[in-house]
């Protein structure tokens with residue numbers, strides 16, 4: 591069986607061409623302003639700094655400006671909330687990315703939920719999650735949203751499929767499960783307290799690795815012909831799924847790197863362009 595490689599890097603690159611054209615149109619309509627994504631990085635975790643830089647670079651590639659806010663690890667919840675509220679009030683800002691994780695003493699949920707819904711382009715607010723789950727208009731969480739766009743780009747049929755999501759985090763596993771449910775999958779959500787994880791994964795037509803542990807999901811658990819989506823990202827180009835033994839016997843898989851990661855960033859940027867266009871329509 592020749593597996594389809596779900597090439598997120600290629601799909602993202604194609605989409606960037608279209609986004610660049612939309613940014614150019616926005617500039618034409620506003621006398622040269624661009625959509626602006628505000629990125630907030632708290633503390634000095636080098637991996638987080640790299641991801642935020644990748645997001646700013648993606649903005650630049652489509653001709654968008656970004657407003658980079660870097661705060662010390664000692665920042666309090668109230669100080670971070672004040673920054674977010676100021677960005678909410680700034681009419682030039684069309685999207686906010688608050689990079690997860692923030693230092694442990696900060697109430698991350700309170701800070702996510704302070705982001706105004708219309709500029710929650712990373713899809714992290716509770717209200718956005720609820721609206722997405724109910725099938726109402728909202729920007730879905732960027733990583734699962736990117737996965738859905740990637741599956742759509744390759745015409746992967748979802749209705750009636752048994753999707754097994756391994757992981758239940760607020761911005762990855764939980765919204766992933768709701769998006770697959772809304773796409774008419776039968777969804778099983780597995781997590782650290784799940785009994786018989788291998789048996790559940792063995793039933794999956796679609797497997798999503800979203801646990802954050804390198805090669806935690808073993809190749810032998812995955813059935814022939816499954817669609818394998820790996821949302822893990824670990825040093826050395828390793829995902830959450832043991833991939834090498836699978837590539838010849840599954841229907842499709844996301845490579846790591848070059849699969850889910852580029853689609854996450856692309857979804858964030860696409861949502862920000864969308865938000866900017868909506869702001870323009872609504873005369874701001």
Ligand SMILES: Nc1nc(=O)c2c([nH]1)NC[C@@H]1CN(c3ccc(C(=O)N[C@@H](CCC(=O)O)C(=O)O)cc3)C=[N+]21
Nearest residue numbers: 641688689690691712732733823847848849851852854
């Ligand atoms: N509020 C918030 N939203 C996020 O979306 C978010 C976050 N916090 N915190 C951290 C995770 C991680 N994340 C990645 C995005 C792109 C790549 C990516 O593009 N990786 C490249 C490889 C990069 C490399 O290692 O060179 C790839 O997979 O091809 C990886 C990881 C977004 N996250």
